[in-house]
Amino acid sequence: MPAPEKSNIKLGLFVLAGAFLLILTLYMIGKNENMFGSNFALKARFKNVNGLISGNNIRFSGIQVGTVKGIALIDDTTIEVTMLVATKMKPFIRKNALASIGTEGLMGNKIVNIQPGEGRAPEVAEGDLLANQKATNMDEMLGTLNKTNENIEDFSEGLKIAVRRVNNSTALWSVLNETSLAPNLKASLANISQATAHADAMMNDLRTLIAGVKGGQGSVGALLTDTSFAHSLQEATARIKTVGDKAGGLADELTKMTGDIRRDIDSGTGTVHALLKDSSMVRKLNASLDNVQKGTAAFSEDMEALKHNFLLRGYFRRLEKQQKNAGQSP
Amino acid sequence: MIPSAKFRRFLGEAGELSAFAGRFFSQAPRPRFEWEELARQCYTIGYRSFPLVGLTGFIMGLVLTMQLRPSLVSYGVDSQLPVMVGVAIVREIGPVITALIFAGKIGSSIGAELGSMRVTEQIDAMEVSGTNPFKYLVVTRVVAATLMLPVLVILSDAISLYGAYIGVNIRSVTSFSLFFRQIFDSLSFGDVLPAFIKTFLFGFAVGMVGSHQGYHSSKGTEGVGRSANSSVVISSILIFIIDLVVVQVTDLLGLN
């Protein structure tokens, strides 16, 4: 046994270390719960506090400023939350600040968020009632998500039925199994593709041309007096015309082809569906059709622009009584 | 019948222990308190247990952290690891593990010491030397155990949390101040106070059971061994029972 005095010193150190740690812990917790330092009360009313309890944190623009002191039911739709906020935060919180109930992290404790309001307002006083703000609420978010899910469910149900029908159609499968049909169809599709690509290129030429005309609107009169330009424009429109005709023929051809396919199949319920089954073919056909569509759409758009331009030109002509043969309306 | 005989023996033990506790409460407040002996016992029971309790506390904090990490990572909340470990250590694991270690070390040593004093008539010798052996031996030890275990638990908690801090830093990096801020932010008085109060009860139980077993040790060295053994067994069980009761009471009081 060591000398009693030495052991008593060690014992004293030991006990004091324990007492110090205990007091430190209690102080740290007390500080967190705002038991030390001065506070003032703020109030806010909510329809639903979403499980907020006394002791939950108050954040002002994300900074920890206090804790919830009490929650009282005022009437059947109003709950008053009393908050204890550190006095040193008082100058920063204005009367128009908005209180909302939020969550720490995704599933953490509830908190009260105080956000500064718009514009200027005097600083808050003891016991002030803050306006509240509807916060993005996890439950409501989940509610919306639920609706979306239901929609997706309906959609996938429809898709499922469609796919089942396709699967059950023996006629369709026979078409797809026909070996001679595929190369033919592929060849014709290649043709269509080529033709429409061609048409598309022409459209592009024309579109650039018209863009030029459009862009030069300020000096359009001057441009239009240039006869060589007028000539090339005339040529261009003529070409456009042929392209338009060709495109019309193309569309006819396509109709014919689909008609042929339909005839080949006998029962005509699922032509398009059948084509949709072969993905490479479908992609090609789709691309072709898309091209045709785009081509014709662009074409008509271009025509419209031209027409407008010629009207404009007519307007200039009437004004200046000059240049009668600048072009003809298509 | 054997079961009923066993049950009667159990009841007898419980009754004796209660009577012993009653004797403690009736004798402890009487004058001529053995302050010097109390300080000596506090030194032996408290200070001398510190290295063992500190070491186990450190390892416990470290291991608990490393064991909890995978499940928290699987939920993507490994940033909450300090909170989880902190609450677990402060509320339950720190007090109970420390108390069990304490029961193992102190319960057995009190049981064996008083047992051998009883067997070698030292307790009788004290009595004829004008000393109340109950006050000199039992009261001082029980009070020392009751007062020292809370101190040990606080220190062990602190060391455990430091172990946990190292455990967190093995796989990721957190700053010392962030780690402790996270823990203290998540703790409330409802976490700390019941945990602190129950350590007094644990200490009392260990001191009481050890003293009772030793003081009423039967003759012979075998009796001394049995006293030491049953001190540890009974006080360990009592620690869990007290833990169970305290959690129910704090729950009823709404402190949880």
Add this chain to the structure above:
Amino acid sequence: MEPVIVIEHLCKRFGPNIVLDDFNLVVRPEENVVVLGKSGVGKSVLIKCIIGLLRPDSGRVSVLGQNVPDLGHDELDRLRAKVGFLFQSNALYDSMTVRKNLEFPLRRHWIEISQDKVDAMVMEALENVGLAHTIDEMPEELSGGMRKRIALARTLILKPEIILYDEPTTGLDPVTGKEISTLIVEIRKKYHTSSIIISHDMHCVKLVSDRIAVLVNGKCHAQGTYEELGSSTDREVKQFFE
């Protein structure tokens, strides 16, 4: 002279075992009385009743004119300061040094005693048993005979009027046993103590006894000097002297 210990009709039982049954004994001043009996017949119980460690079921145990079972806590403590008890197992406090062991009863009985006085008395008691050099050793470092003498020194330190010896030579070798027996005789000479000595070691009994009481079946079966009992024809008495 007034007897120092008077035991009348003492009865003590533990559960169904009757240990002492109407036991009577008188010890006069400066008399060494040996209580002789087989192991487990309740000799220790007898002297524990005298010092108040056990409470008799009935009968009177009068020590220095006071009936022990009637005494309150404080009176008993005051009486115990005048009665020394040498335990069979020595009962040295093994957490304390020899010095602390000897100081313990001093400080307990005489609270206001000065440190110088304590030191002087400790040294005197140790010198009486010839072990002054062991003062700072722990009991476990000493041999059995030394421990017995330290225990005797601790018993002597309060200068008791009565000393109760519980089997003082049991467990010791014959030479050490004889040393202890001689010490007992010397102590009586030096301090004029009265003693009850419990023993079944006949060498010791022969050396120390003024009178012998034979304890059989809880009763004082026979009394007399060593020589008287040695020539007794009683079967119970005779077996001790064979």
